[in-house]
Amino acid sequence: MRGTQASRLETFVDAAFAFAVTLLVVSFDAMPASVSELHEALRRAPAFLAGFAILAMFWATHHRFSRRTGLSDARVTTLGLLLIAVALLYVYPLRLIMGVGLHFLTFGWAPSPIPIGFAAGEFRSLYVIYGLGFAAMCITMLLLNRHGLARAEALGLDPVERCLLKQEAGAMVWLLIPTVASIVLALLPMPPRTLFQGLPGIVYCTLAVLMPWYGVRSARELARVRAEMDAA
Template identity: 35%
Template structure:
């Protein structure tokens, strides 16, 4: 078969899962349902006040939507690259979807509160029916623990998926370049999971605003991913100057 741009990444990684499977179809449905759970209200607003209240949650929803799209893209890339549908893959994928559906509510809560800090309390919408504070002053560490454990669990399961693909590297006939890129993903997903766990530890340190610092810790994700990708790709070019593309 002659390879085209649709059957291979620009990196040279051959797609082994070009035809979407029932597993991927089910996963797409779960991602769609998770996005539905993020919607402020499933009912059409009947008054302008209800419309304003619903639109107030747009900023938090936008951040959550972007996060879910990122996770969906990572999932799609894995299954396109390796095309695995064995029992271990199905178990890991099912666990990922289970965590995702649980994680969506802490995700929305944290991003909505974060948006309120930067853009004002108006993004929280109508709180007239809420009794007491939105979150107790001493609950920050617990909130960041729930969020951090969910974050770490999601990326740990991605790490395990790539670890499984690495274990099957000979069965999948991965080329040297593909093996290198698989290790790169192991480093990336493992680092993401580690950041989530470290943020949980920071949230419980005995100093003021520990939960806030736990949140700021996630800003390390960008630099960490840049370093991993930059170092990996630089070494890849040196080791494979001609980018040994997989043969057709």
């Protein structure tokens, strides 16, 4: 752990993500004035938790990078500021896509935050905007971890530490694959008012298989590298 003290950039990143989370709260517009309004607000809780989990994933990835490397050079600062800007711009598409997606997954139980015009292609355009934001977050974290690997010699990283940075970068690549596929599908012409319009969202379900598989593969690779270090 080289980054034992939080830098001003890390503090800024933490504050930006904290502010982004406040934009995802269950009842953002006003406090519920009755029990029925409270029930209505709580129906938005699954969308809030899903959006919170995604923001927390990127925040935790940045936190691990900062603790492991302690880098604070110009490239890290630039990418950190880019991460802040994207996170604050991405939070509204994130809130909308989670609300709309869970509205359909729960067969209308979870309220949709906006009316969607299927014939006008609004639903597909929302997937494009969301996908671009998600991809930008992934690419930023990918570049940060790649930069850490490029500075491995200067930092004196051992094989285990290099493996961890490589795996963090690899995770971002696997997250990008369905994201790019979703954007491409959303840009293709689809029959109106059919299930085909949900394909840009359904493709994200592949992450439920891809990421656990990558996690198992990474754990085996890390165990092998540690065994080689112990043997040496």
